[in-house]
Structure formats: C-alpha cells, structure tokens
Amino acid sequence: MSQTLNYPRWLVAAFSVAFASVLILAYGIRGAVADPSSSLAVGPTDQVPDLVMLPLADFRLSTENGRKVLRFTVHTENKGGTLDLTGSRSNASTASLTVVQNMHQTGGGVRSIRTNAAMRFAVADGHDHWHVSNFAEYKLRPVGSSTWRGAHKEGFCARDTVHIEGNAPRSFPNNCEPGRSDALKVAEGISTGWADRYDWDLWGQFIELDRLALPGDFCVAATADPLHLFAEAPKDNNTTSSLVRITAQDVRVMRQGC
Structure with a gap:
C-alpha cells in the first residue's frame, strides 16, 4: 500500500526557488559560452611565411666546359x-x-x-657552406614543347641578401656556416621583406643549351619550394617565368610570363 508524503509548504517553496536558481545559472553559463560576442581569450596564431619568386633578371649567354649555357639572376622574397x-x-x-x-x-x-627538408655541406660551388636541398628549382623548355630541362644548382644557402620592403631587421645575415663541415646545428632563413639573391655569375646558376635548336623561343621558369617542404602560403606566387629569345650570340626577354 502506497503512502503519500506531505511536506510543509515552506519547504516546498524553498526547494522550488533553489531549483529555479540552478536552472538560471546553468543557462547563463551556456549562453556566455555560445555567445560569439563574449570576450574569450584568443590563443597565438602562426605568422606564416610567403615565398615569392620575383621576375628573373640579368639574362646572358656563357660557356661552361665547352657548352653554351643560359645564365640569369634569381630573387626569392x-x-x-x-x-x-x-x-x-x-x-x-x-x-x-x-x-x-x-x-x-x-x-x-x-x-x-x-x-x-635536408641541409648538406656543398663544396662544388666553392662556397664551402650548408645548403638547403631543393629550396628552389630552375628549368627551361622550348616554346611548344612540354619537355623541361633543369639547372645545375639544386641547393641554396637561404639568407637575407637584399632588403626589398618593410622594416623587419636582417635576422639571417650569415653565410650558412662557411668552412664548418663539422657543424651540428645550422640556422638559415629569410626575414619578412627580405630576399635571397643568386646572381647570374654564381656556380651552377645556369641551364645548358646543347642539342637545342637556335635561334628559338624558350620559357624559363623558377620556383621557390617546388616540393612543398615548408609551411608557407599562398603557393600561387612561388613561380615566375620569362619568355626569352635565344640566338647563338645573345638572349632577349620578350615578356614576363610564358
């Protein structure tokens, strides 16, 4: 046989007030979390690099080991x-x-x-310092062809060579630990608004032209981080290209982009 419990009215009223207070408090907390306008603390965000290959410059012909080659200057900003x-x-x-x-x-x-990525100590270029392998890529193809040929240079000492814009300090001025083949740690990089420049006359800064029909029109392209080894964005400005006309005597830029 069931029995009905009769509580005093004052106890029932007190319980109702307490329960309502709990509901109001819970709703208030949930509303504060869900409200996008609330002033919640925001954590740190990455300042992502953006590697940009600037237009190629200083095109000229040269001879390496008896072969005609195309040389040019590259800036990676x-x-x-x-x-x-x-x-x-x-x-x-x-x-x-x-x-x-x-x-x-x-x-x-x-x-x-x-x-x-990997760094390797380079001696062939006469610099005797540490290179970031596959930091950039140079290549050439005849207009109308889909077959590219690459340059000799594959490793690069990433550092602040030329100030382009802004007021960021030069954080990477050194020459990638020259003569330190025994180094256990090497720092390289490019600061904001700075560029790593490779002049046309440096070792390996060329593409061979043997077995190519001259005179002719060619697309020359340079790409920063071609293997996507590093976190940087966007990617659609990593490549620059030039349409050039090469004869047996000289080279002339016809336009940027090809």
Missing part, C-alpha cells in the same frame, strides 16, 4: 612571416642535417615543425 629553418644532427658522421621550421607566432612564441 619572403612577403609573410619569418622563414626560420634549423638544421641539426647528433654527430658529424651523419652527412645531412634534418630540418625543422620554427614558426613564429603572434605574442612572440615559436613552435617547431618537422619537415622533410
């Missing part, structure tokens, strides 16, 4: 946040340095990102 790379190895018996990208953030923080 960084229009975004600092490109900061650190190569390291545990001991000197390992030939390559593994590379992390140090992503600078708003508020002054830095977070490290693992990459598939």
Whole structure:
C-alpha cells in the first residue's frame, strides 16, 4: 500500500526557488559560452611565411666546359612571416642535417615543425657552406614543347641578401656556416621583406643549351619550394617565368610570363 508524503509548504517553496536558481545559472553559463560576442581569450596564431619568386633578371649567354649555357639572376622574397629553418644532427658522421621550421607566432612564441627538408655541406660551388636541398628549382623548355630541362644548382644557402620592403631587421645575415663541415646545428632563413639573391655569375646558376635548336623561343621558369617542404602560403606566387629569345650570340626577354 502506497503512502503519500506531505511536506510543509515552506519547504516546498524553498526547494522550488533553489531549483529555479540552478536552472538560471546553468543557462547563463551556456549562453556566455555560445555567445560569439563574449570576450574569450584568443590563443597565438602562426605568422606564416610567403615565398615569392620575383621576375628573373640579368639574362646572358656563357660557356661552361665547352657548352653554351643560359645564365640569369634569381630573387626569392619572403612577403609573410619569418622563414626560420634549423638544421641539426647528433654527430658529424651523419652527412645531412634534418630540418625543422620554427614558426613564429603572434605574442612572440615559436613552435617547431618537422619537415622533410635536408641541409648538406656543398663544396662544388666553392662556397664551402650548408645548403638547403631543393629550396628552389630552375628549368627551361622550348616554346611548344612540354619537355623541361633543369639547372645545375639544386641547393641554396637561404639568407637575407637584399632588403626589398618593410622594416623587419636582417635576422639571417650569415653565410650558412662557411668552412664548418663539422657543424651540428645550422640556422638559415629569410626575414619578412627580405630576399635571397643568386646572381647570374654564381656556380651552377645556369641551364645548358646543347642539342637545342637556335635561334628559338624558350620559357624559363623558377620556383621557390617546388616540393612543398615548408609551411608557407599562398603557393600561387612561388613561380615566375620569362619568355626569352635565344640566338647563338645573345638572349632577349620578350615578356614576363610564358
């Protein structure tokens, strides 16, 4: 047999007020979280680099090992946040340095990102310093052909060579640890508004022209980070190209873009 419990009216009223207060408090907290206008703390964000290949310059013909070659100057500018790379190895018996990208953030923080890039000590160019492999790519094809041929230069010492715009300081002025084949850690990069320049007369800064019909029209292209080794955006400004006419005696730029 069931029994009905009779509570005093004052106790029922007190319980009802307390329950209503809990509901109001819970709704208020939920509303504060859901309200996009509420002043919640925002965490640091990445200042992503933006590598831009500037128009090619200083085209000229030369001869290397008895073969005619095309030479030109390349500028890779960084229009975004600092490109900061650190190569390291545990001991000197390992030939390559593994590379992390140090992503600078708003508020002054830095977070490290693992990459598939490598640094190698280069001696063939006479610089005797550390290069970031596949940092850029140069190539040429005859107009009307889909077959490209590449340049000799594949590794690059990424550093602040030329100031292009803005007021960011020069953070990477060194020459990539010259003579330090025993180095265990190497810092390279390009600061905001600075460019890494490779002049036409440097070693490897050419594409061979043997077995190509001259005179002729050719597309010459240069791409920054062709293998997408680094976090940087956007990607649609990483390549520049020039349409050039090459004869046996000289080279002339017909237009930018091809």
